[in-house]
Amino acid sequence: MDQIRGDCGIKNESLIKYHAKATTLAEYFTHIIFEHIPRTENEEANRLSKLATGYYNELPKEVYVEVRDTQAYEETSIKAVLEEPRDWRTDIARFLHEGLLSADSTEARKIQQISLGFCMHIGGRPLATKITRTCYFWPTLVRDSTDFVQKCEAC
Structure with a gap:
């Protein structure tokens, strides 16, 4: 939450592109509110955030973790713009x-x-x-x- 508001930097390098995407998407809204929910009130999301950041040691023993090789969001970039051939x-x-x-x-x-x-x-x-x-x-x-x-x- 602090990262979205700009109060804090992003420690995990893999989350930088997600932060950039969230910031870009937020610009499409005329009015948006980010509200912090304490961990104690949002245990399931807290577990998911630990999974996303790789802090597996802090998870309870009964959590099943499936590691996937592909990322949920991949940034695409344009490498070159080719001019259409003239006819x-x-x-x-x-x-x-x-x-x-x-x-x-x-x-x-x-x-x-x-x-x-x-x-x-x-x-x-x-x-x-x-x-x-x-x-x-x-x-x-x-x-x-x-x-x-x-x-x-x-x-």
């Missing part, structure tokens, strides 16, 4: 929305060739056919092409 649609979308071309000249030329028909009153389906002939696979190609053409003020 061919990324460059096309970037060109259509921002007018930016790929640094790769071959890819930039393909995107420019596809875009030549834009704003030349080409319909959604012909646009989709043109993109397909450029050897791209795009599951929602017809719908996306139609939506794009409908947004064009000149068309």
